[in-house]
Amino acid sequence: MIQLNNIEKYYANKGIKNYVLRLVTTTIKQGEFVSIMGPSGAGKSTLLNIIGMLEEPTYGSYEFLGEDVTSLNERKRIELYRNHIGFVFQAYHLIDEMTVYENIEAPLLYKKVGSSERASRIADLLDRFNIVAKKDLFPNQLSGGQQQLVGIARALAAQPSIILADEPTGNLQSAQAEEIMTLFKKLNQEDGITIIQVTHSEKNAQYGNRILHIADGVVKEDVAILS
Amino acid sequence: MFKLNLKIAWRNLWKNKGYTFINILGLSIGMASCILIFIFIRYQLSFDENFKNENRIYRVISGWTTPDNFFESAGTPRPLPAAMRNDFKQQFDKVAAIQASGGIIKVKDESGKERIKTSESVHYAEPDFFEILSFKWLDGNPRQSLSQPNTVVLSDEMADKLFGDWHKAVGKSVNFQNKVDLKVTGIIEKTPDNSSFPLKVIISYKTYLNQARPESTNWGTVSSTSECYVLLKEGASIEDASKSLPQFITKYYKRDNVSKESHRFQQLRDIHYNADLGNFANKVMPKKELYGLAIIGAFLLLTACINFINLATAQAVSRGKEVGVRKVMGSLRRQLIVQFLTETLTITVISLLVGCVLTEVALPGMQSLFKDHISFSIIEHPIIFVFMVILVLLVSFLAGFYPAMVMSGYSPALAIKNKITANAAGLSLRKILVVVQFAITIILIIGTLVVLRQMSYMREKPLGFIPTAVALVDVPSDSMAITRYHTLQDQINKIPGVLSTSYCSAAPSSDSNNESNFRYNGTVKSTFQANTKTGDENYFKTFGLEIIAGKGLSKSDTIKDIVVNETMLKKLNVVNYNDAIGKSIRINDKTGYIIGVVKDFNNMSLHEPISPIVINSDKESYTTIAVKLDSKSILPAMQAIEKIWNTVLPEYVYGSTFMDDKISEYYQTEKIMGALFKVFAGVIIFISFIGLFGLISFVATQRTREVAIRKVLGASTLELVKMLNGSFLLMVFVANLVAWPLAYLFVAKWLATFTYRIDLNIWPFVFAMIISMVITLITVSIRSYKAAVTNTIDALKYE
Structure with missing residues (x-):
């Protein structure tokens, strides 16, 4: 599903190249649950951003679903966002002016899903995440865990084939974190959604089935977890 | 303390160069306009002052x-x-x-x-x-x-x-x-x-x-x-x-x-302000127009201040942390207000200096428009300096007070945690201000369109005679000169390019008019007065007047034949014009007989209706010889006429004007009005739209995160631009709705001063709406497009 070949990323500063990623080559298959781990500043987020096409690599090639997306035009990229990729952020990034319901609805509107279809999908998600009662509340009226649930519901609304999560539990208490991770695992196993997460926590990484250890921009270890 | 405030003010202004530039640009143009209007009004109000008693x-x-x-x-x-x-x-x-x-x-x-x-x-x-x-x-x-x-x-x-x-x-x-x-x-x-x-x-x-x-x-x-x-x-x-x-x-x-x-x-x-009565200097300036100008000046200033308030409150959020820290350090709210007002004062003073330069640049144009020497010398008129000081204080207060109150009011705890957001109340105030600003702008656009259309209507309206290429050459009317009339006319007629000449008391349309009582057909005195004009047998040909019944004047030195206009007969209740032919008219103690009826022509400016007119010959009343020229040879012909005139009448001084110029003189006030409207509408549009640009810049910055989230959710650039533009277009649309009825009242009142005027239809209004919406769309899109294509990742980094 995802094929990275010799991905490099550096920032040139006064002629000196500051490498963030060096010669990263890896393949991620459909249905995998990958955790990217490493110390601060190792390049985890940058790698995730490159996978999510939020950043472009300086060098190297990237194939998504068999298509070279190293430098993709905007329309094609939006097409991928609408149909294949869901994002989950550490800071949730819900839109403050919109209710829970409206936040979940937003990607469906961009995908131009019909209104009855939209309503049924949102109802389904609210139901599944037990947040039906919260649907008319605004994000600042929810706890962090609840906000992150809405964030995940929003990411799932467009029925993506892959979810990219950047420290999804970084701002949460451990009980809530556990809940979110269990949910990810369930999504991965029951719905077959590919999940790539960046995390600091060894414990969270155990929910997945593969760990990429990164340090100083280089993949040091690629470990499969046998459950 | 003040010095420190000033230093911090300076740094802050420097930090937000873009907004500072927009603020100074808008304020200085607004202030320059105000200064120009003030020195003009001051000059006009100084007429006939300093007389004892x-x-x-x-x-x-x-x-x-x-x-x-x-x-x-x-x-x-x-x-x-x-x-x-x-x-x-x-x-x-x-x-x-x-x-x-x-x-x-x-x-x-x-x-x-x-x-x-x-x-x-x-x-x-x-x-x-x-x-x-x-x-x-x-x-x-x-x-x-x-x-x-x-x-x-x-x-x-x-x-x-x-x-x-x-x-x-x-x-x-x-x-x-x-x-x-x-x-x-x-x-x-x-x-x-x-x-x-x-x-x-x-x-x-x-x-x-x-x-x-x-x-x-x-x-x-x-x-x-x-x-x-x-x-x-x-x-x-x-x-x-x-x-x-x-x-x-x-x-x-x-x-x-x-x-x-x-x-x-x-x-x-x-005396200087009464346009109906006039004065020896022929300079009148109705107070009404001075008030109008003052109102435009106030509007301009208000628009510029609104820009300032909008940008300042919009930026206020980013100053939240500073406010919090200062409060924690023990600053009183009053001190913070003083600090923010110092910043406003700094901007206003800089704007005033730029405004003075702009005034100096615009002054020659203004002087040629009003044909008067208007002074911008502070030493000569210290009142101008007083005005500028008041202007600075007023603008600083008007523009600075509200934002200063908002910013100094932040609670320190929230401010430090960066939890301050542009609250809803502030936003709606901004919206109201933008609507007010644009309503003013749109009223001016509509006003300008109507004034310009009425002007072109007056230029193009057929007047009933042909004023082009007709020279009006003065002739003396004493008995010595009259004896040489024949020679003069004969010689002028021989000049190549001269098509026809006529002695007359006044051109068909003239600001010198005589009104007299008369008797028609031997009856008692008429209930109205007739406008009398005298001319020789070539009068109708020279001015291109059309005889619609009977015939024109025949050669005569005194009153004998009379030609009247249609209005005259209508007022006398004569339906069939031919009935009037041969009837007597006794006017100025002399009697003549109607031999012809001339088609109605505008004998005064288009402010006035057509008068009942009596035209006859009377050699002793002539003051002018009208010369119809071939438009291709005006210049050589005029030189030849002057030469002949000076040979025939060496004791006198030659003077001439052109009919077209005379007519355009009627509309001097309207011309000035039109020019002022154009300039000030332009200025106000400019000020409003740079303000709008500043505001959209701010909104775009504030919504960067939202834009980024929507982008990763799959929103296209077009959808994002539409989202950012929507509220602005709505505001301008509402401003249009507010402006229309007000503008209608103004222009209808202005048009009512013309007897001959354009029909007021919906087009100036629609056109003003289209102009304002299109410019808004362009202004806002430039900025929101930029916001929509910025790098997503920067906005989504963790806080």
Whole structure:
């Protein structure tokens, strides 16, 4: 599903190249649950951003679903966002002016899903995440865990084939974190959604089935977890 | 403390260079416009100031009430001043007559050779006139200088022109109109530009009486050139004097006239502002228009201040942390307000300096528009400096106070945690301000469109005659000159390029009009007055007038044939124009017979309806020879005409104008209005839209995160631009709805001053809406597009 070949990323500063990623080559298959781990500043987020096409690599090639997306035009990229990729952020990034319901609805509107279809999908998600009662509340009226649930519901609304999560539990208490991770695992196993997460926590990484250890921009270890 | 505030203000302004630039640009343009308007209004209000006793000086106005009309003139019957002096001894200190006229002044050198020949406007004045209005006398005094016939007082400028140096002028003599020699007995200082009394040559009134004109004892004739001024006794009231007027009128006026005479007293300081009555200087500026300008100035300033408030409150959020820290460190709210006001003051002062430069740049354009010397010298008029200080303080307060209150009001705990967001109340205030700002802008756009359309309508409207390529050449009307009329016309007709010539008293459309009572077909006196014009047999051909019944005038030196216009017959209830042919008209004590009817033509400006008109021949009343030229050879023909004129009439001074120019002079005020509207509408549009750009910049910055989230959710650039633009377009649309009814009231009122006007339809309104929406769309899209394509990842980094 995802094929990275010799991905490099550096920032040139006064002629000196500051490498963030060096010669990263890896393949991620459909249905995998990958955790990217490493110390601060190792390049985890940058790698995730490159996978999510939020950043472009300086060098190297990237194939998504068999298509070279190293430098993709905007329309094609939006097409991928609408149909294949869901994002989950550490800071949730819900839109403050919109209710829970409206936040979940937003990607469906961009995908131009019909209104009855939209309503049924949102109802389904609210139901599944037990947040039906919260649907008319605004994000600042929810706890962090609840906000992150809405964030995940929003990411799932467009029925993506892959979810990219950047420290999804970084701002949460451990009980809530556990809940979110269990949910990810369930999504991965029951719905077959590919999940790539960046995390600091060894414990969270155990929910997945593969760990990429990164340090100083280089993949040091690629470990499969046998459950 | 103040110095520190100033330093911090400076750094903050520097940090937000973009917003600072927008603020300064908008404010300085707004302030420059205000300064221009202020110095213009100051100049206009300075007219006729500094006369001693100005509150006790009045001009006598004559009025006539006819069955269907009332009109007034600044002139009085010539015997009136003497009678008033006699009858109002109780109320008035002084009563004085002044008569405006013009003529040829010649100066001979020692050997008796003619040295200077010039045509000048002159005034005949009684000595008392100078005791009422205090002019500065450089030599002589009114009592002595103007009490004898054949004496003249010159302004120093005129004396310099005639004698080289005014010190040498007194005692010398000048020749006037080839008739009398006048002895120079006094010199007055040149009257300033802002005076309604442009006196250059003042001849003693006794000289005027000596010329023994029949009308000098006639109560029935009034010319606007003979005015009468009075000086009220100290302690007396003008109301008391007015009460004696009816008695005065019964005593002197014959009672059998159709129209009823009346008089009133006009204050000296009203003379410059009353457009209906006019004055010797021909400079009038209705107060109404000054108010209009002041309102536009206030609008401009308001728009600029709104920009400032909008940008400042929008930016306020980013200052939240600073406010919090300062409060924690022990700053009082008052101190914070002072700090923020210092920043506003800094911007305002910089704007004022830039504004002064802009004023200086725009001043020549303004002076040529108003044809007046308007001064922007702070030393000459310290009031301008006072105005600028008030302007700065007012703008600083108006623009700075609200944002300062908002910012200083943040709670420190929230502010430090960066939890301050642009609250909803602030946003809605901003929205209201934007709507107000754009409503003003749209009203001005609509106003401009309507004024411009009315102007072009007036330019293009057929007037009933052809004014193009017609030269109006003055001819003297004394008996000596009349004997040479034939020669002059014959020779001019021979010039190549001259198509036809006609002697006449006035062109079909003219600002010099005579109205007379008349009898039609031997009946009693008419209930209305007819506008009389005289011309020779070529009058109709020369001006392209169309005869629709009967025929034009035949060759005659006195009244015999009469041509009337359609309006005349309509007012006389004559339906079939041919019925009128052959009927008699007795007018000015002479009788003629109608031989033709001319199609209606506009005989005054399009403000006025068409008058009933009587045209006949009368050699002695001609003042002009109208020359219709081939438009290709105007220049050589005019040179030839001048040459011939000077050979035939060497004793006189040549003068000419073009018909087109005369007509466009009617609309001088409208032309100025149009130009002002265009300029100020442009300025206000500019200010509003840079304000809008500033605001959208801010909104875009504030919504960066939202834009980024929506992008990763799959929103396209177009959808994002649409989202950011939406509320702005809505605001401008609402502003349109607010502006339309107000604009309708304004333009309908303005158009009502024209008898001939465009129909007010929806197009200027729709057009203003389209303009405002399109410009908004462009302004806003530039910025929101930039926001929509920025790098997503920067906005989504963790806080």
